[in-house]
Amino acid sequence: MSCREHPHTDWRALVARRDESGENPAGWDEAMSRIDACGDCRRLALMADPSLVFRRLPRVETGAADVESMRQAVASLRRASRVTAVDEGGPGRGVESGGAESGGAGSRRGDGLRRVAAAILLAAAGLAAWLAGPAVLDPANTDPAAIVTTAELGAVAASSGFTGELPSGMAPPLTSDLAIGSVTSRLSAEDLASRPVFEGLSQPSAADVYQVGEEDLLVVMVVDETLDI
Amino acid sequence: MPELAYSANRHRQELTEASDKELLLAMQEGDELALDELIGRKTGPLVQLAYRILGDYEEARDVVQVTLFRVWENRDKFNPRWSPNTWIYRIANNLAIDHLRSRKSREKTHEPVRQHLRQVADSRDRRSLTELHDDEVMEIFQELAAELTEKQRMVFMLREIEGLSSKEVGEALGCRESTVRNHLFNARKLLRREVVRRYPEYAPADAGEELA
Numbered sequence: 001m002s003c004r005e006h007p008h009t010d011w012r013a014l015v016a017r018r019d020e021s022g023e024n025p026a027g028w029d030e031a032m033s034r035i036d037a038c039g040d041c042r043r044l045a046l047m048a049d050p051s052l053v054f055r056r057l058p059r060v061e062t063g064a065a066d067v068e069s070m071r072q073a074v075a076s077l078r079r080a081s082r083v084t085a086v087d088e089g090g091p092g093r094g095v096e097s098g099g100a101e102s103g104g105a106g107s108r109r110g111d112g113l114r115r116v117a118a119a120i121l122l123a124a125a126g127l128a129a130w131l132a133g134p135a136v137l138d139p140a141n142t143d144p145a146a147i148v149t150t151a152e153l154g155a156v157a158a159s160s161g162f163t164g165e166l167p168s169g170m171a172p173p174l175t176s177d178l179a180i181g182s183v184t185s186r187l188s189a190e191d192l193a194s195r196p197v198f199e200g201l202s203q204p205s206a207a208d209v210y211q212v213g214e215e216d217l218l219v220v221m222v223v224d225e226t227l228d229i
Numbered sequence: 230m231p232e233l234a235y236s237a238n239r240h241r242q243e244l245t246e247a248s249d250k251e252l253l254l255a256m257q258e259g260d261e262l263a264l265d266e267l268i269g270r271k272t273g274p275l276v277q278l279a280y281r282i283l284g285d286y287e288e289a290r291d292v293v294q295v296t297l298f299r300v301w302e303n304r305d306k307f308n309p310r311w312s313p314n315t316w317i318y319r320i321a322n323n324l325a326i327d328h329l330r331s332r333k334s335r336e337k338t339h340e341p342v343r344q345h346l347r348q349v350a351d352s353r354d355r356r357s358l359t360e361l362h363d364d365e366v367m368e369i370f371q372e373l374a375a376e377l378t379e380k381q382r383m384v385f386m387l388r389e390i391e392g393l394s395s396k397e398v399g400e401a402l403g404c405r406e407s408t409v410r411n412h413l414f415n416a417r418k419l420l421r422r423e424v425v426r427r428y429p430e431y432a433p434a435d436a437g438e439e440l441a
Contacts, residue, residue, distance in 0.1 A: 019417070022395065022410030051420040054370050057390055058363040060280045060289070062273040070272045070294060071265055077298040208238075210231035221231065 003040035011041070011048040237262065249313035256304040264301050271297065274391075275321050281386050282325040283332075284371040292328055296321040315400040318387075322401065326379050373423045381416040384409050389417075 003009065009031045017025040034041045035052070045052050210221040244252065244266040252270075255263035275296060279289035299320050307316055361369070374382050380402065387398045388409065395406045395413075402409070 019414060022413060049417070049421060050424040051389075051417050053361065053366055053424070054385075054390065054420070056361075056363055056366050057281060057370055058367055060273075060277050060286060062276055066276070066290075067269050067272045070290070070297065071268050073290075073294045074264070074268060074297045074301070077294060078301065081298075081302070208233060209235040211234045212231040220234070 003038060003044055005038060006034060006041060009034070009041065011044045015045075015048040241266070250309060253300075253304060253307045253313055253316075254309060256301065257307065264297075267300070268297055271317060275317070278318070278321060278386070278391065279325050281390060282322075282382070283328060284367060288328060288332075289325075292321065292324050296324055299324070312397075312400060315397070318401040319403065322383055326383075329379075369424070369428065373420055373427070376419060376423060377416050378412075380404070381412045381419070384412040385416040385420070388413055 009027065011031070014025060014028060014031060018028060031041070031045070035045050035055075036042065208223045210223065211218060212221075213219050241262055244255070244263055247255065247263070247266070249267070249270065252263045252267045256267070272293060275293045276286075276289050279292040280286055283289050283292065296317070300317055303320075307313075374385070377385065383402055384398055387393045387401060388395065393401070395409045399406045399409045
């Protein structure tokens, strides 16, 4: 059962060998490459195995716009999952993770609550710093009741989506004239005076992190990628 | 002068050169840009696969969205010894099958498709399989593939249409290569028989005799 132009391809024998071994026999790929180009080969191939017609199942083309919309859709699912976790007042599982598979490591338990708390904390800290003006940058202003600790800032940075590696020594306290709830420091005044001031890491969409300064004053800028500078 | 300590764009660029496995490991560290990169790589193949299983583009996209979300949510479960494709395909496959089951419970029969194809066939001259339009091929496949078991359907799809090796298919479906070959053999046999039986107007001239 061969095409006149390609007599060396016996379609029936090829299909039989393929069925026997479960793998594509020698010459199969070459024969298949001809199936769309040679009408006789195509007819004979389909006679030998009608299921070969399903090779022609239409392909779906996905472009850059499809990929971007998929990113946004997945991001929405993740947001919805976090909101649900907060709404339910419990740690862990979101809408979509509630199936047969678990919601991940214990380290992510209560992620949603922590993020909201962190956002509130940073918003309050940012407002306080803004109200305080230049005094915030004054290392002498070291009221321990109004200080966010290094570890807390690190936690805030991590929970707000900042995934970059902070330079060493760059997780200093934020000072303010306003007390910030229960978030207070146990650091001594000497410690505080020797550390630079660090403002704001509460930008989940931060794209770039810049730092400038020396040991006595280190300024870090977290720049949202939508800000054209 | 401000010194750039971290740049998302630079990090994105680095991720484009990372392997799938490296992306999943970065995701385990909480790297959301790695997820974005993975979505960029896998959206096309996964939508293709889901579309072949479900036969509906919008439903396929929905399944892929949930697949990629599940990949993120379960990233800690990924074992670096596994093949990333195997793991991701398996999640997609399971979700697509679940979706198919829920749809099957809504649609008890494919008779409307059958009737539509009958009308199309009746309204035209006798044609052969070689002359079918792609969308007609898809409709026929949807109808006939409903006769396959879930495993047979997946094996046929991954092996025959997506071109994965028996080993890769076995890994994706969690079965042995010999089982894959067995499913494939039975799937082909059933599809050949059903094409000829249900669509004699499309079947090759001597196929009926051959397969009867």
